[in-house]
Amino acid sequence: MSVNKTVSLTNNRQMKGIKINPPFNDMTGQPLVANFLSSAVENRMTSHAYLFAGPIGAGKTEAARLLAKAIVCDDGGCGSCDNCIRASRKTHPDIKVIDPEGVQGYVSEQIRELIHDTNLAPIRAKNKVYIITRADLLSGASANAFLKTLEEPPARVTFILLARTRDSVLDTIASRCQVIIFRSIPEAEAVPLLMEIGQVAQKDARIALASTGGSAYRAKEFLRSSAAKSLRIKVLETIEQLKDSDPLEVMDATKELLIYLKQPLDEVKAQHEQQLAEGGEFLTKGALSALERSQKRNLTMRERETLGEVFHVMRSWLRDCLVLKIGRTEDVVNIDFKYNIEKTAANTTESAIARCIKAVDTAELQIQYNVSVQSAIEALLFKIREETLKYV
Numbered sequence: 001m002s003v004n005k006t007v008s009l010t011n012n013r014q015m016k017g018i019k020i021n022p023p024f025n026d027m028t029g030q031p032l033v034a035n036f037l038s039s040a041v042e043n044r045m046t047s048h049a050y051l052f053a054g055p056i057g058a059g060k061t062e063a064a065r066l067l068a069k070a071i072v073c074d075d076g077g078c079g080s081c082d083n084c085i086r087a088s089r090k091t092h093p094d095i096k097v098i099d100p101e102g103v104q105g106y107v108s109e110q111i112r113e114l115i116h117d118t119n120l121a122p123i124r125a126k127n128k129v130y131i132i133t134r135a136d137l138l139s140g141a142s143a144n145a146f147l148k149t150l151e152e153p154p155a156r157v158t159f160i161l162l163a164r165t166r167d168s169v170l171d172t173i174a175s176r177c178q179v180i181i182f183r184s185i186p187e188a189e190a191v192p193l194l195m196e197i198g199q200v201a202q203k204d205a206r207i208a209l210a211s212t213g214g215s216a217y218r219a220k221e222f223l224r225s226s227a228a229k230s231l232r233i234k235v236l237e238t239i240e241q242l243k244d245s246d247p248l249e250v251m252d253a254t255k256e257l258l259i260y261l262k263q264p265l266d267e268v269k270a271q272h273e274q275q276l277a278e279g280g281e282f283l284t285k286g287a288l289s290a291l292e293r294s295q296k297r298n299l300t301m302r303e304r305e306t307l308g309e310v311f312h313v314m315r316s317w318l319r320d321c322l323v324l325k326i327g328r329t330e331d332v333v334n335i336d337f338k339y340n341i342e343k344t345a346a347n348t349t350e351s352a353i354a355r356c357i358k359a360v361d362t363a364e365l366q367i368q369y370n371v372s373v374q375s376a377i378e379a380l381l382f383k384i385r386e387e388t389l390k391y392v
C-alpha cells in the first residue's frame with residue numbers, strides 16, 4: 001500500500017472555530033495540521049506512515065508526540081488513561097524515538113534492530129509508534145533495508161518520520177508516507193499565541209521568541225522552564241558587566257556562564273531518570289540499554305539547543321542595540337535590560353554592533369567544528385567587550 005499523498009496545509013491563517021479534539025488542541029501554531037490529524041484519529045483513518053516536513057521550530061516533534069499519544073490511547077488521546085499519562089511523560093514503551101546513532105546518520109545495525117522490533121507485540125498499548133527524527137539521514141543500505149517495512153509495516157505499527165523539507169528525504173521513502181507540511185509560524189501570530197498558552201504579557205512572549213531564535217514551540221518550552229529563563233538573565237548580565245570587567249573577570253564570567261548552561265540539562269536528566277525507573281518495570285535488558293543510548297543522544301541534542309539559546313539571547317541583545325541606534329525604540333525586545341542597551345547603543349557604532357553579531361555566528365560555527373565551548377564563548381565575550389568599549 002503506497003500513500004503517495006501530500007497534505008499541504010501551508011499559507012493558511014489561523015482559523016477560528018475549526019474543530020480540534022484533544023490531544024491536538026495542545027499543538028502550537030499549526031491549527032490546520034492539528035485539525036487534519038484530529039479528524040484522522042476521530043475517524044480512525046490514520047495512515048501507517050507519516051512524513052512531517054517543516055522548518056526547525058515548526059512543532060513537528062510536538063505533533064509527532066501528540067499523534068503517538070492518540071494512537072496508543074484506546075480513546076484517541078483522552079489525556080487521562082495510563083497510556084496517555086505515560087505518553088505525556090515520554091515513558092510509554094510502545095512509543096519509540098529513533099535518533100541517528102552515527103555521525104553520518106542511521107547505521108544499518110540500528111535499522112535492523114528497528115525492523116526486528118516492529119515485529120514484536122506492543123507492551124502496554126494495542127499499537128506501536130516509531131518516531132524517526134531525521135528522515136533526511138536515511139540513505140544507502142539503511143534506507144533500503146527500511147523500505148519494505150515502511151511500505152507494509154506489521155499491523156498496529158505506525159511510523160512518523162520528521163524532516164525539514166520533503167525534498168531532503170529520499171523519494172522512495174517520502175512516497176511511502178503521507179506527507180504533512182508544517183509552516184513556519186510568523187512572529188505576528190506566534191506572540192499572541194504564546195501570550196495565550198503561557199498566560200504571559202506581550203513583552204514576555206517576545207522575549208521567549210527572541211531567546212529561542214523565533215521558534216514558537218521552543219518559546220513555549222522556554223516559558224515553562226525556569227532554568228532557561230535564568231540562563232537568559234545570566235547571559236544578559238554577563239554582557240552588561242563586560243564593560244567594567246578586566247580580562248581575568250571576563251574569563252571568570254565565562255566559567256560561570258558554563259555552569260548556568262548545565263542547569264536546563266538537569267531538568268532533562270531528571271526526566272531521563274524517571275523514564276529509566278518506569279522502563280525498569282517491563283523493559284528487557286537490551287531495551288533498557290537502547291533507552292540509555294537514546295537518552296544520551298537526547299542529552300547531547302539538548303546541550304546543543306541550550307547553547308543555541310545562549311547565542312540567540314546574545315543576538316537579540318545586539319539587535320536591540322541596533323534598533324535603538326536607528327530610533328525604533330518600540331522594537332526593543334529585552335526591555336528588562338533597556339538601560340544597558342541604551343547605554344551601549346549610545347556609545348557604539350552600528351558597524352561595531354554588526355561585527356559583534358558576526359562574532360556570535362563565528363563562535364557558534366567554531367563550536368560545530370569542535371572548538372571548546374569555553375574558548376569560543378570566552379573569545380566572543382572579549383570581542384563584544386572590545387567593540388563596545390572602544391567608543392566609550
Ligand SMILES: [Zn+2]
Nearest residue numbers: 073078081084
Ligand atoms: Zn488516553
